[in-house]
Each structure stands twice: as C-alpha cells, then as structure tokens.
Amino acid sequence: TRDVKVFSVDSLTSYEQSVYANFKDKLDETTYSRSIAFGDSVAKVILQRAGKDGYFASRGKAKYLGSNTPGKWKPTPPDYLDGVEWCWNTMKPMVMDSSSLFKPSPPPPYSLDTKSIFYKSLTEVYNINKSLTNEQKEIARYWDDNPFVIEHSGHMMFGNKKITPAGHWMGICAIASKLSGADEVKTAKAYAYTALALYEGFISCWDEKYRSSYIRPVTAVNELFDPAWLPWLQTPPFPEYTSGHSVISASSAIVLSSLFGENFAFQDTSDLKYIGMQRHFNSFNEAAAEVSVSRVYGGIHYRFTADTSAAQGKKLGSYIIAKLGN
Structure with missing residues (x-):
C-alpha cells in the first residue's frame, strides 16, 4: 500500500x-x-x-509534437507524450531581463560520423546504461525527481507520483535553514532566493529547450543502435538541451552557498518519505554536480548537456546574488 x-x-x-x-x-x-x-x-x-506573468496566456496552446527531421526532438517512449510547457519561455521573469539572458551555445550538430561529439556522446550514454554500477543506479534514482512516472502493468497504466526537482531543492533549503539555526528572516530569505533560482532557472532552460529542440538519447539509440532499448530512467516529455534539473540545481546551489556557506555539509532527507532514500553532501555544489551526472547515468541526457546546463545554472545563480545581494 x-x-x-x-x-x-x-x-x-x-x-x-x-x-x-x-x-x-x-x-x-x-x-x-x-x-x-x-x-x-x-x-x-x-x-x-x-495574473500578468504570462501563465494564463500560455494555456490552450497547440500541442508540441516535435519533428521527424534527423537530430530533432520527437515524443519518446513509453507513451510518446507531446512536449510539455513549450511556451514557458514566455513567462515573465522576476530577476532576469529576458528569458534568453543566459542563452547557451548551441548543442553539437547531429552527426552519424563516429568521431563527432554527438556520436561519441550518444555511445557513452548507451554504454554506461548497459553496465551501470549499483552506485550509479542509486544516484540516478535518487535525483530522478520525475513527478509523474507512467507505469504499465498489462492493460493498466498509472502515474507514479514523486517529488519534483523544485520540491527537492526547496526541501534542501528547509534542511539548511533548520540545521544552521537560521531565524525567521534568514529562513524567509533563503526560501525566496531558492524559489527565484528555480523559477528563473526553468524559464532560462525552457527557452533553450524549444529553440534547439534537440534529440533525446532514447530516440537516437532506438534509431541507430537498438530499437528496444530504454534508459534506466524514464525520459521526461520535452527536448534534450538543456537539462532543467541540472540548471535549477546549479542555480539553487549558488544562492544557498551564498547564504549558508560554500562548505555547508548536510544530510539530504528531502526524498526520504517518497522513495525511502537519503544522501549526505559536503556542499550544495557537490549535490548539484551529482544531479548533473545523474542524468547521464539515467540515460536521459548527454554529458555535454549536463555540463552546459550546470554552467548555465551557475551563471544564473551568480546573477541573482549580484542583483539582489546576500
């Protein structure tokens, strides 16, 4: 039960x-x-x-179904859902001047050349997922934070609810506030800064996601290597580049580090009640770095996506601190 x-x-x-x-x-x-x-x-x-932040205007838009153009995103297994929140870059930021303020460089060109960055990165994801260690599986599962994993059992299909990436980092914020003995004012500030890092981070990330509309590993592996292959984690229904979880984790880690210190060690119990797991980290940045690599272990992102996303999030987090102070 x-x-x-x-x-x-x-x-x-x-x-x-x-x-x-x-x-x-x-x-x-x-x-x-x-x-x-x-x-x-x-x-x-x-x-x-x-009421004026763009949310209501973004409702009722046509579905985003991707493209059959080689190298572009298309709906992914197991349920081939349309792209989620493809208009999120139209949301009004609170700190950034525009959703494209931290626009990253384009992803590597799609290429079947075995020496290309894309092909090597795809091969890496595929090979890692064929021989995951228990530690890699645990890291991937711990940071999955997919709020609606669709499970199948015979003719039955249901959504398995879990904590979200944003909820996970708000949980870490709560842990840090309590562990540090922060008073009401500092705790409120920590929540506000973390919420800003999350909100702005998703806007910044989604701006690039649907600009590049890049192919997910599962699609490329199915088309090029193994039509039956599925990654360790279920691929979320939106384009590859950049990684939302990596961006918001890096931005949150920067703002939390500014408030509680670069070497603030903590036991993360945010997910304990949901998946029965907890992990220890020596800093917020260490946790954020693990988030990024977890996406590679999970088979849902290429390593270049994880690295670029972390850099994007760090720039955003530093911008928030520079603009609002700590």
Missing part, C-alpha cells in the same frame, strides 16, 4: 489557521491584526503580478 499525500483545500485551510493560531498566542491583538492586514496587502500585489 502506497502512502499517498493529497493536499486538499480543507487541509491547506486547516494548516493556515494553525499557523495563525500559533502567532496569535504570542502577539497582542493590535500587532496580530496589523500583521494579517499587511500580509493580505502583499498577497494582493503578488496575485496581481501573477
């Missing part, structure tokens, strides 16, 4: 009321009332901006 977590409106309302009650017991009525009123005024401004 799986322990499924469902957050209903009632449960959120109950949690909100419990938080209010906790503060009300510690504050006089005037301070409490002013605080609630101020919070409501801030919320209204946030909701006004959210």
Whole structure:
C-alpha cells in the first residue's frame, strides 16, 4: 500500500489557521491584526503580478509534437507524450531581463560520423546504461525527481507520483535553514532566493529547450543502435538541451552557498518519505554536480548537456546574488 499525500483545500485551510493560531498566542491583538492586514496587502500585489506573468496566456496552446527531421526532438517512449510547457519561455521573469539572458551555445550538430561529439556522446550514454554500477543506479534514482512516472502493468497504466526537482531543492533549503539555526528572516530569505533560482532557472532552460529542440538519447539509440532499448530512467516529455534539473540545481546551489556557506555539509532527507532514500553532501555544489551526472547515468541526457546546463545554472545563480545581494 502506497502512502499517498493529497493536499486538499480543507487541509491547506486547516494548516493556515494553525499557523495563525500559533502567532496569535504570542502577539497582542493590535500587532496580530496589523500583521494579517499587511500580509493580505502583499498577497494582493503578488496575485496581481501573477495574473500578468504570462501563465494564463500560455494555456490552450497547440500541442508540441516535435519533428521527424534527423537530430530533432520527437515524443519518446513509453507513451510518446507531446512536449510539455513549450511556451514557458514566455513567462515573465522576476530577476532576469529576458528569458534568453543566459542563452547557451548551441548543442553539437547531429552527426552519424563516429568521431563527432554527438556520436561519441550518444555511445557513452548507451554504454554506461548497459553496465551501470549499483552506485550509479542509486544516484540516478535518487535525483530522478520525475513527478509523474507512467507505469504499465498489462492493460493498466498509472502515474507514479514523486517529488519534483523544485520540491527537492526547496526541501534542501528547509534542511539548511533548520540545521544552521537560521531565524525567521534568514529562513524567509533563503526560501525566496531558492524559489527565484528555480523559477528563473526553468524559464532560462525552457527557452533553450524549444529553440534547439534537440534529440533525446532514447530516440537516437532506438534509431541507430537498438530499437528496444530504454534508459534506466524514464525520459521526461520535452527536448534534450538543456537539462532543467541540472540548471535549477546549479542555480539553487549558488544562492544557498551564498547564504549558508560554500562548505555547508548536510544530510539530504528531502526524498526520504517518497522513495525511502537519503544522501549526505559536503556542499550544495557537490549535490548539484551529482544531479548533473545523474542524468547521464539515467540515460536521459548527454554529458555535454549536463555540463552546459550546470554552467548555465551557475551563471544564473551568480546573477541573482549580484542583483539582489546576500
């Protein structure tokens, strides 16, 4: 039996009321009332901006089905879903001047030349996945963070829910805040900076994903080497380059390092309740680096994608700190 977590409106309302009650017991009525009123005024401004951030305009767009052009992305197995959120680069950034501010160099040209970067990188992914060590499998599974892995059993199909990449890093932010003994102000700042690193990171990454619309390893392996091959991890339904998880992990690691230190060691238990796993890291950057290589172990990204994505995320994280301060 799986322990499924469902957050209903009632449960959120109950949690909100419990938080209010906790503060009300510690504050006089005037301070409490002013605080609630101020919070409501801030919320209204946030909701006004959210109404104009491009999200609603991006709904109802035509499906992105890729292309049969060699080297370009097309829907991937097992369910060949259309490309997810192909208009995400139209979202209004909060810190960046534009979604293309950290536009990376184009990916290597698609080539069947055995000496080309593409062919060598594809061969590397294929060979690694044929002989994964237990440690490599564990790393790939730990950072999978695919919120909707589609499972098949006979005629039955269901979505296996897990933590998201963004949720994982917000969990790490919470761990760091608690472990460091951060007060309410620093904790709020850590959450805000991490959220910005995630939000801007996905916009920056998705801007490139659907510009280059690059072929995924599973498609290339199926077409060139083995039509039945599947990677260790299920390939998410969007183009290859760059890697969302690598970008947002690198950007989050930069902002968290600026707040808690470059060598902040922690035990990551963010995924413990979901997949029963935890890992120790000597720094946020060490964790982010493991995220990048996990995508290669998982067979869902080429190494050049992982490396370029990490660099993209680091630039973004440094930009956020330079613009907002630490």
